[in-house]
Amino acid sequence: MTHRFTLPTELELEELIIQVFENMTSADQSRLSVIESRLLHKAQRKKEINLNKTPWWIVLLLVGGFATAAWWADKLFFEEQNVEITKDLPVSDGNIEARESSMNSTESYKYESENNNESYEDSESPIIYQRESF
Amino acid sequence: MGTMQNLAKNLLEQYCKNADNTAFSKFYRLEATRLWQFLRNRGCNEAGAYDLLSETFLKFIQVVCKDLRSPVALLYRIAINSHIDQFRRDKASPIDKIDIDVEQQAEEETEFQDEKEYLQSVIKNLPQDEQNLLFMRYRVGLTHKEIASMMDLPEGTVRRQGASIINKLKQQWQDDVNDA
Numbered sequence: 001m002t003h004r005f006t007l008p009t010e011l012e013l014e015e016l017i018i019q020v021f022e023n024m025t026s027a028d029q030s031r032l033s034v035i036e037s038r039l040l041h042k043a044q045r046k047k048e049i050n051l052n053k054t055p056w057w058i059v060l061l062l063v064g065g066f067a068t069a070a071w072w073a074d075k076l077f078f079e080e081q082n083v084e085i086t087k088d089l090p091v092s093d094g095n096i097e098a099r100e101s102s103m104n105s106t107e108s109y110k111y112e113s114e115n116n117n118e119s120y121e122d123s124e125s126p127i128i129y130q131r132e133s134f
Numbered sequence: 135m136g137t138m139q140n141l142a143k144n145l146l147e148q149y150c151k152n153a154d155n156t157a158f159s160k161f162y163r164l165e166a167t168r169l170w171q172f173l174r175n176r177g178c179n180e181a182g183a184y185d186l187l188s189e190t191f192l193k194f195i196q197v198v199c200k201d202l203r204s205p206v207a208l209l210y211r212i213a214i215n216s217h218i219d220q221f222r223r224d225k226a227s228p229i230d231k232i233d234i235d236v237e238q239q240a241e242e243e244t245e246f247q248d249e250k251e252y253l254q255s256v257i258k259n260l261p262q263d264e265q266n267l268l269f270m271r272y273r274v275g276l277t278h279k280e281i282a283s284m285m286d287l288p289e290g291t292v293r294r295q296g297a298s299i300i301n302k303l304k305q306q307w308q309d310d311v312n313d314a
């Protein structure tokens with residue numbers, strides 16, 4: 001390789017390098033546009049997939065959370081209610097039916113068995129003796 | 135050049151934060167031609183360069199939002215890796231090699247009329263890594279730091295390599311003048 005050009009300074013050489021790269025053959029813009037539209041389509045699809053996926057996870061999480069919370073709340077609420085009713089109601093003949101109806105199935109089963117034995121004592125009640133009124 | 139890098143970064147931030155496809159489109163138009171030229175410079179044929187460009191951008195879309203520090207460097211890193219993968223898959227065609235040899239022989243006999251034409255032929259004869267470095271530095275406008283992160287090299291090494299290439303070009307220039 002031969003030439004008749006004077007040696008450039010470092011800055012001039014760098015400028016020449018930039019020009020050499022800028023003068024390289026350019027890409028066909030129509031082909032680049034085709035690739036661009038394909039890319040945008042893929043980017044759009046990716047976004048849609050992400051949008052569709054995220055709420056399902058949130059919904060699943062929320063539903064699970066609410067279900068657990070409801071189950072716990074329901075259990076605690078009825079347990080407390082039953083204890084209160086048991087404490088409040090006087091142990092009398094006339095009130096036994098009302099007491100039975102307000103209790104859940106486990107409790108009512110317990111009282112049914114007590115009825116069969118003709119015993120109205122409540123083991124959890126602080127009342128150990130009460131005169132029955134007729 | 136630094137402003138171009140900032141513009142590219144801002145566009146990608148818009149794309150990642152607001153899912154703004156227009157911003158991505160602008161980034162693509164900013165970088166696609168240069169990336170295509172880079173791939174051609176690395177020895178891809180014309181059609182292959184388009185395929186590789188498409189593949190590179192597809193991979194880029196999937197990872198760019200994870201780290202927005204130097205997206206252009208990331209783009210070129212993906213391009214280089216994709217090109218290496220493709221090269222391994224396809225293997226070099228012997229017909230292409232003969233063409234290159236003939237081309238190089240023809241260049242050796244030429245007396246250049248234009249400084250740019252001469253410099254282009256000198257750059258073509260540099261090793262691929264050195265050509266990449268020059269392209270990144272003077273065409274894409276990456277800083278030494280960005281090139282270093284892209285090539286997994288210390289910044290000092292990239293600086294030294296850059297200076298060494300410039301000296302090499304100057305030496306070659308001088309030698310060819312003396313030959314005339």
